[in-house]
Amino acid sequence: MCGFVGMIAHEPVAGQLLLALQAIQHRGQDAAGVATREGGRFNMVKDLGLIAQAVPTGALRHLGGRSGIAHVRYPTAGEISTREDAQPFMTRFPGIILAHNGNVTNVPELIEDLRSEGHHVLSRCDAEPLLLVLAQELIRRRPSRHTTKDLVEAVAAVFRRVRGAYSVVAILEIDGQETLVAFRDPHGVRPGVYGHDGQGAWMAASESVALDVAGFTRMGDLPPGEVLLLRRGEEPVRLAVQRPTPRPCVFERIYFARPDSVMEDGRVNRTRWRLGRQLAVEWARKGLSADIIVPIPDTSRPAAWAMAEALKIKHREGFIKNRYTGRTFIMPDQKARQATLRLKLNPIREFFEGQRVILVDDSIVRGTTMRRIVSMVRELNPLALHVAIISPAVRHPCFYGIDMPSQEELAAAAYPLEKVEEAMARRLGADSVTYLSDESLRAVAGEGICAACFDGDYVVPVSEAEREAIRWERRGRGR
Structure with a gap:
């Protein structure tokens, strides 16, 4: 990007x-x-x-x-x-x-x-x-x-x-x-x-x-x-x-764009708020309980506030973010992403200790960042720790400008769709994982979107030779 x-x-x-x-x-x-x-x-x-x-x-x-x-x-x-x-x-x-x-x-x-x-x-x-x-x-x-x-x-x-x-x-x-x-x-x-x-x-x-x-x-x-x-x-x-x-790429509005930007004639912040409302509906169907909702800074914040409002659960800024570190998703390699995370986010103990917590984030791509965040929070002894994601599971590589061209590195791609939430909860060390459904995503963003990273429907066909060239290019960068 x-x-x-x-x-x-x-x-x-x-x-x-x-x-x-x-x-x-x-x-x-x-x-x-x-x-x-x-x-x-x-x-x-x-x-x-x-x-x-x-x-x-x-x-x-x-x-x-x-x-x-x-x-x-x-x-x-x-x-x-x-x-x-x-x-x-x-x-x-x-x-x-x-x-x-x-x-x-x-x-x-x-x-x-x-x-x-x-x-x-x-x-x-x-x-x-x-x-x-x-x-x-x-x-x-x-x-x-x-x-x-x-x-x-x-x-x-x-x-x-x-x-x-x-x-x-x-x-x-x-x-x-x-x-x-x-x-x-x-x-x-x-x-x-x-x-x-x-x-x-x-x-x-x-x-x-x-x-x-x-x-x-x-x-x-x-x-x-x-x-x-x-x-x-x-x-x-x-x-x-x-x-x-x-x-238009829906991942722009989910993650990449600034919340105060207007894209496709709609405010990005408003889109994220509506995704949070939809996620609240899907969370409520599971019959789970929580005391507090905490966003993973920064992109998930509007959705977390909307989810908290809909579920009538308090929300808090549970992480202090170091403004002088970069976005871990676009760090040049996995080693850099891992080393940066603890420097980037520091949890506030009283918002987690003895609480049933929902962590809200925009997406899970490789899973490394969320797994380490869950591990950090577990050290603070929450009663329960749930993860809620304002997008569907990322299961397919993107060939159009988002840096996820290898299916092997996508955490959710390893599991059948009907088992992905249960499997990802085990992988992350969380009590549960809730993804936004594809239907809810389209209820907010509309039908005319590129969501290939979620559903594998590529708007511009990419041949196997082109896919292999992109994979080779990625390996050549040592990622």
Whole structure:
């Protein structure tokens, strides 16, 4: 999962790009970068680490220009901890700066096609072949001075050739004008929004909170299957490329997105609250009893409060979170996740000792984090310890940008669906585990979603060869 911000304005954009990017730092902690267009020149600063490390404030003097793109990354493809894989990417012919969020599933095929025509891929990040395909398709139509028609045809070719899930922002010249271009694959699996500041500037970003902190007004989601042209001082131009069949990723709203973001025209916080209400109904059917509900910070908090309200059980902040550690789910390897957990969360004894406790979390992926949390709480001698999850069991790998491509590492995949709660309770050391049902999830999020990690229904087919390539890439990162 990654996060991007693209901007075009009458004034230099680097400062606001960095400000907006800070709002989506949660989407990636591995690397960050900013690239700007200054006349006919491109400027770029990118490196490993958090934004403050990769793009220090002093770098702003090297980032002149009135349009640009910023990006934060955590890797689902490419070598871990290498600067070469950090985004944005650029190509000099034709001049394009590009960043994306998502995952391209047919990278080996694209690289082979590109090499056959003399193009060399220098990184192991899937954004680079996507950029080169776009550049290649534009050049096929004409070598320079590309028109809107050229762009629409080139993006249509990208949709045909590049499989997977991706939202894209790019800076290039179209019809002789500097243009911020944004497009989203026809299924709209990965999110994207756009907005304006009322003074002629436009911004596109992975989440609406990036617009909020920069003082921009959200206009809407990036439309799946379309290309959006944003130019300073002009109204946006939306052009249909391919008929959309929207299936936005529901895991974004369950876990990844900030609660104050708006996605698919709905507030993420509200979605999590409603999931908690549904989970309360399913918990109540089991006839179990509890004294206190405690969320695992931070994403499950709205759901825990809603569950407590519905069940008329008190809720408390039972864990103190160290704000200077990262999100364990997107840590680069299992060893790092394990070492970080105790530093990250510390339980408050009086909320657990002698209590019948419900721990509420957004999901269980590998199971390592929850097992260690349960172990920590058991040391405080609760009377009973239950786990309640606001999503169904994660039983299938994701090939669209969430870092869980190997079924072997998914804790719930080892058990039959009808036995998964009982088996996971034993595995975690809890008295019970309650997952939200698929029916309840869809009652909240709707039918038109990508929930492949729960139900195995992949909106974009992934061949066995592509799956093996992704698994091999993962093994190559030593995970």
